Structure formats: C-alpha cells, structure tokens
Amino acid sequence: MDILYLLVPLSVVLAFIIGAAFWIAVEGGQFEDLDSPAIAVVADDDRPVGRPPPEAGS
Amino acid sequence: MDCRHCGLPSPVGAVFCCPGCEAVSSAIGALGLGDYYRLRTAPAPAPPARGEELSGFDDPAFQASFVRAIGEGVSEAQLLIEGMRCAACGWLVEHALARTPGVESATVTFGSRKVRIRWSAASTRLSAILEAIRAVGYVAWPYEPGRVALVEERERRSALRRLWIAGLGMMQVMMYAVPAYLADAGEMTPDIEQLMRWSGLVLTVPVVAYSAAPFLRGAWRDLRLARLGMDVPVALGIAVAFVASAYATAAGSGAVYFDSITMFVFLLLGGRYLELLARSRAGRALQHLARLEPRTAQRLLDAQGHATEAVPAARLAPGDRVLVRSGETLPADGELEGPEALVSQAWLSGESRPLARCPGDPLLGGSINAGRALVLRVTRAGTETSLAAIQRMMERAIEERAPWVAAAQRASGAFVAGVIAAAFLAGILWWPVDPDRALWIAVSVLVVTCPCALALATPAALTVATGALAQRNFVVARAGAIERLATATDFVFDKTGTLTEGEPRLVAVTPLGRDDEPRCRALAAALARPSSHPLDRAIARAAPDAAIAGARDHASVPGDGVEAWVGDRRLRMGRAGFVAALHQHPVPTLEADDSVTTVWLGDPTGWIAALRLGDALRSDAHAAVAVLRARGIALHLLTGDADSIAQRVARSLGIAHVEAQASPARKLAYVRELQSRGARVAMVGDGINDAPGMGQADVSIAMGGGADLAQVRADAVLLSNSLADLAAAAQIARRTRAVIRQNLAWALAYNAIVIPLAFAGAVTPLLAGVAMSASSLLVVANALRLRR
Numbered sequence: 080m081d082i083l084y085l086l087v088p089l090s091v092v093l094a095f096i097i098g099a100a101f102w103i104a105v106e107g108g109q110f111e112d113l114d115s116p117a118i119a120v121v122a123d124d125d126r127p128v129g130r131p132p133p134e135a136g137s
Numbered sequence: 138m139d140c141r142h143c144g145l146p147s148p149v150g151a152v153f154c155c156p157g158c159e160a161v162s163s164a165i166g167a168l169g170l171g172d173y174y175r176l177r178t179a180p181a182p183a184p185p186a187r188g189e190e191l192s193g194f195d196d197p198a199f200q201a202s203f204v205r206a207i208g209e210g211v212s213e214a215q216l217l218i219e220g221m222r223c224a225a226c227g228w229l230v231e232h233a234l235a236r237t238p239g240v241e242s243a244t245v246t247f248g249s250r251k252v253r254i255r256w257s258a259a260s261t262r263l264s265a266i267l268e269a270i271r272a273v274g275y276v277a278w279p280y281e282p283g284r285v286a287l288v289e290e291r292e293r294r295s296a297l298r299r300l301w302i303a304g305l306g307m308m309q310v311m312m313y314a315v316p317a318y319l320a321d322a323g324e325m326t327p328d329i330e331q332l333m334r335w336s337g338l339v340l341t342v343p344v345v346a347y348s349a350a351p352f353l354r355g356a357w358r359d360l361r362l363a364r365l366g367m368d369v370p371v372a373l374g375i376a377v378a379f380v381a382s383a384y385a386t387a388a389g390s391g392a393v394y395f396d397s398i399t400m401f402v403f404l405l406l407g408g409r410y411l412e413l414l415a416r417s418r419a420g421r422a423l424q425h426l427a428r429l430e431p432r433t434a435q436r437l438l439d440a441q442g443h444a445t446e447a448v449p450a451a452r453l454a455p456g457d458r459v460l461v462r463s464g465e466t467l468p469a470d471g472e473l474e475g476p477e478a479l480v481s482q483a484w485l486s487g488e489s490r491p492l493a494r495c496p497g498d499p500l501l502g503g504s505i506n507a508g509r510a511l512v513l514r515v516t517r518a519g520t521e522t523s524l525a526a527i528q529r530m531m532e533r534a535i536e537e538r539a540p541w542v543a544a545a546q547r548a549s550g551a552f553v554a555g556v557i558a559a560a561f562l563a564g565i566l567w568w569p570v571d572p573d574r575a576l577w578i579a580v581s582v583l584v585v586t587c588p589c590a591l592a593l594a595t596p597a598a599l600t601v602a603t604g605a606l607a608q609r610n611f612v613v614a615r616a617g618a619i620e621r622l623a624t625a626t627d628f629v630f631d632k633t634g635t636l637t638e639g640e641p642r643l644v645a646v647t648p649l650g651r652d653d654e655p656r657c658r659a660l661a662a663a664l665a666r667p668s669s670h671p672l673d674r675a676i677a678r679a680a681p682d683a684a685i686a687g688a689r690d691h692a693s694v695p696g697d698g699v700e701a702w703v704g705d706r707r708l709r710m711g712r713a714g715f716v717a718a719l720h721q722h723p724v725p726t727l728e729a730d731d732s733v734t735t736v737w738l739g740d741p742t743g744w745i746a747a748l749r750l751g752d753a754l755r756s757d758a759h760a761a762v763a764v765l766r767a768r769g770i771a772l773h774l775l776t777g778d779a780d781s782i783a784q785r786v787a788r789s790l791g792i793a794h795v796e797a798q799a800s801p802a803r804k805l806a807y808v809r810e811l812q813s814r815g816a817r818v819a820m821v822g823d824g825i826n827d828a829p830g831m832g833q834a835d836v837s838i839a840m841g842g843g844a845d846l847a848q849v850r851a852d853a854v855l856l857s858n859s860l861a862d863l864a865a866a867a868q869i870a871r872r873t874r875a876v877i878r879q880n881l882a883w884a885l886a887y888n889a890i891v892i893p894l895a896f897a898g899a900v901t902p903l904l905a906g907v908a909m910s911a912s913s914l915l916v917v918a919n920a921l922r923l924r925r
Contacts (some may be wrong), residue, residue, distance in 0.1 A: 094340055102301075
C-alpha cells in the first residue's frame, strides 16, 4: 500500500490542475453561451470552402 | 409559396419574397453555409435595407468607446446582433465572420445576442465586418454595456469561478473523508489516516480562502461597522469548523470536518448562483431597452438635398436633421419634419400597430419607422432622450435599497445576534456532557439557522416583481414604489390625460341632411385632412383611410373653419355662423353638452351634420376602475376642469369622490387631508402638472406615453398609458406583498423547527448545510412565481 503515499498527494496536485483548467475556461468565456455549441456539433463544416452547399430540404 | 429565406408569403412561382431575401440567401450559399437552412428552428428575419453608409463606424473617435486594442494590430469589440432567432443564426453569423478576411476570431453568444470579434486592423475595417454580417441578413451594432450589465457580468463570472472551485474541492475532499467513515478502527494505519487529513486540509484551504471569501469579507465588513449581517453566522461557522479541523489535523487527534465545510460552501454558493441567474433574468427588461437604441444616424448635410453622412447617434445635437429610412429605428427624440409618417412605438406602449404622425408631431427615439423614409429634426439626443431617461430610472430603482429590504435586514441583525448566542449556549451546555461533540453542535446551530431566508425573502421577491412589472410597461423608478403601491388604500386620479385620452376625439356625429353617418364622417375627414389643427386631426383620424372622399381647393379661414369642394359639392366645416353663411338655414338645436366642442358641416343646400368632439374616456378606464374598486380601494377624481364635466366622468366610472376646478395647491391639500385620515394615497397623473400632489402622495404614478419623460418626477411610470396595465400592476404589487409574507413565514417556521433540533445534537454539520441551502432556494423559487 506504499503506493498510496504517492497517489494521494498526486490526486491533490491533479485537483489543483483541474481547478486551474476550469478557471481558464471561465475566463475564456466558455460558459457564456451554452446554446450554440449544440448546433456547432451537428453542423461541422469540414467541407472545403467553395464547394456548393446542398440544396435546402434535401 | 413561402419565401425560402424569411418564410413570408412570396409571389406565385417565386422562391423568395423579395430581392433582399434572395441576395441574403445567395450570400449564405456562396459562403458554403447552406446548412443554416437545415439547422434553423425559426425562419430568418427580414433582411436589413442594403447600401446603408457604414463608414461612420470607422471613425476612431466613435470607436474609442467600444473597441479595444489587444496587441500587435489586433482590435477587439463586442457587437449586438439584431434579428437572431435561434441558435443556428448564431452559428451562421459566427461562420460568416470566420470567412471574412482579416477577422481573427468571432464568438457568438446566442443568449445575449452578442458577438465578440477580433480582427487585424491592418487588413480589414470594422465597417467591412458589419457589412459581412449584413450580407447574411442581420444588423449589428457596437455593444457598450450599461453600468448594471457590466457589474452583473463581472459578478456572474466570479460567482461561477467560486462555485467551480468549491465543487471540485467538495468532491475531492469527500474522497479523502469517505475511507475514514467506512474503515473499522485500526484498519487504516495512522500514517495513511494522517495523509488523508492533510490532503483534505490542503484542498479545503482554497475553498475557504477563495470560494468562501465573499462570506468572510461580508462578515468582516459587518463586524467592523458593528452590525450583524447574515454573513456573520455563516462565516463564523466556516471559520470555527476550519480552525478546529486544522488544529486537529496538526495535532494528529480529534475529528475533522473538511467534507462538511466544503459542501456547505458549495451549497451556499450554488444557491447564490441560482439567485443571481434569477435576478439577471428579471433585469432583462432593462437590457432589452438598451438594445433598442440605434448606434448611428444618417445626418442630412444640407437643407434641400438628400446627401447624408453616418454619425454616431450619441453625437447628434438638437437641431440636426436626420433621415430615417423605412424599417429603421429613430436615433433620437425629435419632431417630424416630413412627410406624414407611420411609426411604431412598441417599446413604449407595447402596441405595435403603427401610429400616424404629421409634420410637427413629436417622435420618440427607439420607435420604428413603419412607413416611408422620414426626416426627423432632433430635439433631444444621447442621454437626454426619453429612452435614456427610462433606462436611468430603472437602473436607479435596481440600485436603491427598498425600505422593506432595509427593515428585513435590521430584523435579521437581531436574529443573527440571537443565533450566535444560541450557538455559544449550546457549546457551553454540551461541554460537560460530551466535550467531543460540543464544538460540532455549536457549529451545527450556527449553520442550520437560515438568516439568508429571512434576508433573502424580501429582495428576491422585489427584484422579480420589478421585472414582471416592466413587462407590463410599468416602470418602477423608486425602489419603494412596489411596497407602497401594494398598501395603497386610496387612488387619486387626474382626469385629463389620465382617465381620458387627453386629446380630442370625435365622440358623436349627428346627420342633419340626406347623407348617412359614415358618409358624413368621410366628407368631414376629407375637409379636415390637410389641416394640422387638433380638432381637424381628430376628425380625419375618425374615418377609415379608404373611405375618405377626395377633396380639392381647400381654403381655410382661421378661427372660422375650412371650405373645399368634394365632387361638385361646395362644403364648409367649422363654426355654425361660418357654415350657415353658405345656406342661411337656422342652426338646429342639439342636446346641450359643455364637455364637447361642436363642429358643423354644411353645403349650399343646408346642414349636413353636427360633429361633436370631446376628450373621451380611455377604452379600458371602466374595467380598470372596476378592478381597483373590487379590491376595496377608495377612488378619487381631482381635476382642474369644470364641475359638470368632472361629475359626468365620475358618474360614468362610478368614482364616489370628485373635486373639480382644483388648483395644484388644492390637489396637494386634498392628498394631505386623505393622509391625515390614515389613508395611504396613490396618485395617478401626467407627472408634470400634478407635481405637488404627486410629491405628497405615498406613491405617484405618471402616465408616461407622450409625456416628456425626462421631466417626469414620479415613483413609477406607466409607459403604455393603459389603465388596464395600472390595474395589473396594482395586482402584482399585492401579490409581491403576499409572497414576501409567505417567505418570511416560512423562514420563521423553518428556523423555529431546526434550531431546537440542532441544539439537541440531532443535526450533523453536513445535514445542517444542506437544510439551510434548501431553505434559501425555496424562498427564491417562491419569489420567482411572481414572474407569471
């Protein structure tokens, strides 16, 4: 069980890292808009620019 | 077939309803963003007029207020997007901007209709970006957040950060605490146990020091000012538990409660965050107004030509002449220079039907030009406009502390003192019985009591009510207005402009010759149409446009009337003598009525009609008065008009107390008299002529539509001029009072039950935190009911 002496402090460090990540996310405005991302996933536009769009209703 | 773009009916065989939609749709297609049509859940807005001059946006002086330089040649700005209806709109704008050369990033926030863009100043200009947005069918304005919005934004962000940190801390600390709960004695080595405790301590430090900082700071501020706010017991509970647990950790013996501390902080912050969201939703009405103001105006360069330059609306000055195209928003208050126009004042009255306006009529900034292009001569711009005045009123009401809130906070001070004493007492009493548990019972007592519910009960309800009232066009300008409106026992009404329309209306047409009534109206309207005299305007308005006969050769005789030809009939309208000169018939006798003005219509063969114009009662006056009376409110009518008119209005509405020919000083005395008999008086007037009486009344309500809003001094303003809205507002005020009472009753009952339980040691600190947060949330949820 000696590994616990490493893992438990490691989990503390990890928690701090996750906390910092959340902080950066909030600062970056990632929680400002929770509606658009839902759309952005459905409509990924990897299609090269210039290719004609599909007809509506198709 | 419906238009493929905006969904409006389009001509037979056409895919689009208009060239504008077609242009926008092909622009979307050319960008490869046709997915928009598949993703959207609402039809697109009608496209904006094209070709508007946008170069005014590139003026560095104008940009100074909202564009920030954020590094090597890169600028950032926030724009408000008008016309976004579903999340797909946001997607469309974002991607259209991403494909605009020079734009480095564009992030759309659909909820607030904003886009944050960064662009390279070297390769593009702001006007090109605005044009790109316009090309896909939306209008963008620079976004300059108001004071309230700015504070709210900052508050929300820091609340979210604190909540995240507390949540993370809570979960991880729980991981270290659970093994100690589950393990049997001796199963964990002392080393491991100590390691877990230290880990918990390390993670609790940021939760206490950062997440709980608002409570600690609030408590410190209260203590320094020698008063007891609701943060004090919370902070005390957190501090005592933390210090004791930290001591136990360092000493290596005794109980630790890091899990309880972090969870308590998390739940408290969660409750506050939800409250913040609710409050910002209530404040939307305010932002909605800010969104109405256009940011630029088309200023006419010379008196004759139509050459214009784009200038920021805030920089318009009185006397400027501004061109407002069809569908555009008026950039400032002013007078209509011409031509005759249709404007929608929906922002003010909620009535979207356009109103006809004649040259010389006042127009309000924020209204929409629903007819042809018009020229506006600016009288007030920038912060002087009525729209700005209303925004200031609402901001002030939100910032001011209402008397009820102050009272609740005083009461909670006493309550908090009691709680601290009780916690202390619990600790002392338990010490001889069980020294181990004494401290934790004291902490439980501190935590479980919910001064929050007491102190939250009132402000939450008032904030929500302010938003609900604003939706009914009732703007609260003074924080105490809602509570005083709820308790008003007497309503004192002014007559002209309050119970009545305040401007003449055609109330009766008596045909005197061969023509029937509709024909008489049409003839009269034909004669009245070119005139701008108020009586003539009223006559012209009373006939449907299509029915008005064509008249020619108008000749007006000032003071007497007007003469014109309709077909081959020579007609005169005006004073009896003027019309009688045409045919020499005696003037017919009509029922005497001194509240109306009679206008006669005749031709050379005799009389055609008598038109009676008067100041008609508002259509909703009867219903609104009935609602107030049904609630047991005494109604009074005070007017400067003649007695007979006042009596007639009062009789028709069923108002018992009438006083006519009242001077402003007399109105003041009347209100004082009522108050000296113990009445709480609400006075409804136009806010300018009744100022003394309204200042004396417990709560004053001004009819805001049309009045000079910047001059109005009242506790509340009824923007729609609708008495039905007034009755609804009185109803909401009463419900607000009821909700506040329920909230206070709940808070008292809750505390009466849980404090003895905690005192008896039946509540752990963790359970105490949960119970207290749930109670706070319940109070907020109850307040939110007022929105309906």
